[in-house]
Amino acid sequence: MSTPAARRPTLKDVARHAGVAPMTVSYAFTRPDRVADATRVRVLAAAAELGYRPSSTARALRSGRAQQLGVVVGEHLSYLFDDPQAARFLAGVTDVCVEEDLGVVLIPTRGDASDVDRVLSAAVDGYVLWTTAADDPVLAAVAGSGRPAAIQGGPAHPGLVRIGPDDRAAAAAVGTAAIRAASPGAPVVVVSFPLDRRRTGGVLRGRDLPADLTDPAAVPFPVTGARLAGYRDALTAAGHDWDDVRVAVVERNQRARGAEAAAALLEPLGPGPAVLLAMSDELALGARTATDRAVREATLAGWDGSREAAGAGIWSVAAPLREQGRACARAALAAGPGEDAVPWSVVPPVAVG
Structure with missing residues (x-):
């Protein structure tokens, strides 16, 4: 026959044991400045003797603070741990x-009607949002929640602090560096992140993309739009016709996707050197695998400033995500x-070839 579990001691039990009022016990844990030192010592000793621990839920209700920070992820949760840069951001x-x-x-979040309720019902004191799309209803919901919030990369939204580099300027700079380092006249191709939350992949031409790449109505993912605009700036300045540039849009930031995109972009160009501008080191490293397999000369650019990319002969942009986190x-x-x-x-x- 089982015996009933021992009753958990309550705040009133501690008050009775210490010979004080219940409010004094509450203050001893939540507002110690309002309790005499000797009284607080007596209360804590009584709590320890009885095995009493204040309820974190009750404390949160009294203080109005959950003592927790919410991280809103527009990806599968595993992405935060599988993607090296996302993991660095979360570490920050x-x-x-x-x-x-x-x-x-x-x-x-899953991009459906349940997202807003899931985000707003979380017991948190503030929000950190991973880059999302301009049409994400979670943005307005978080901004109107009364809780402070910041978003990495964007989009910019009233009520949210945007943390991130000037993606367009940085993309133009790394694109220019890669083009100058390549053989004169080498064709240039681009491996892009998704344009919107549909994550539709495929190979396009520059002419198929919106004229205003930084318009959130045209390219809802702001990081994608800004980096495409920067690469276009670099290509145009170097004398390339953006309309004819081949752009592969990948569904996920994965090396396998980068390898597939590189093969699809470079094969129609025939033999000879080429330049490939990717939006991440992961995609560029995948592209490097593809060019090595094809024994093809290619100058590559990525993003994230990783040592692995530098060692693989890839130009990159450093804007440390741990610091952004x-x-x-x-x-x-x-x-x-x-x-x-x-x-x-x-x-x-640091090495080429």
């Missing part, structure tokens, strides 16, 4: 949470300015 967020003694709540977390703990620019730099390869 958790750095600040450890410093501030906060928990982290990961909140996935820290900046987003700090902004999400207290309302801040509308935008915080992140420094970036072009990283040349």
Whole structure:
């Protein structure tokens, strides 16, 4: 025959044991400045003797603080751990949470009607949003929640602090560097992130893309639009006709996708050197695998400034995502300015070939 579990001690039990009022016990844990030192010592000793622990839920209700930061992810949660740069960003967020003694709540979104309720019902004090699309209803919901929030990369939205580099300027700079490092007259192709939340892939020409790549109504993913605009700036300045440039849009930021895209883009060009501008080091490293297999000369550019990319002969952009994660977390703990620019730099390869 089983025996009933021991009753959990309550705040009133502690008050009775310490010989004080229940409110004094509450203050001893939540507002110690309002309790005499000797009384607080007596209350804590009574709590320890009885095995009493204050309820975190009740404490949150009393203080109006959940002591947790929400990270809203517009991807499968596994993406945060599988993608090296996403993992670095999350590490930056958790750095600040450890410093501030906060928990982290990961909140996935799926692009459906349940997203807003899922995000707003989370018991968090503020939000950090991973880059999403301009038409994502979660943006307005978070901005109107009354809780501070920051978004990495964008889109910019009233009520949210945007943390990120000048993607267009950085893409133009790394694109220019790669084109200049290549053989004169080498054709240039681009491997792009998705344009919108439908994540439709395929090979396009520059003429098939919107004229205003930074218009959120035309390219809802702001990072994609800004980097495409920057690559177009570099190509145009180098004398290439953007209308004829081949652009492969991939569904996911994965090396396998980069390899597939590189093969689809380069094969129709025939033999000879080429330049491939990718939107991440992961995609560029996948493209490097494809060019090595084909024994083809190619100058590659990526994004993220990783050592692996530099060692593989890939030009890149460094705008450390761990630092962006820290900046987003700090902004999400207290309302801040509308935008915080992140420094970036072009990283040349340390080995070529």
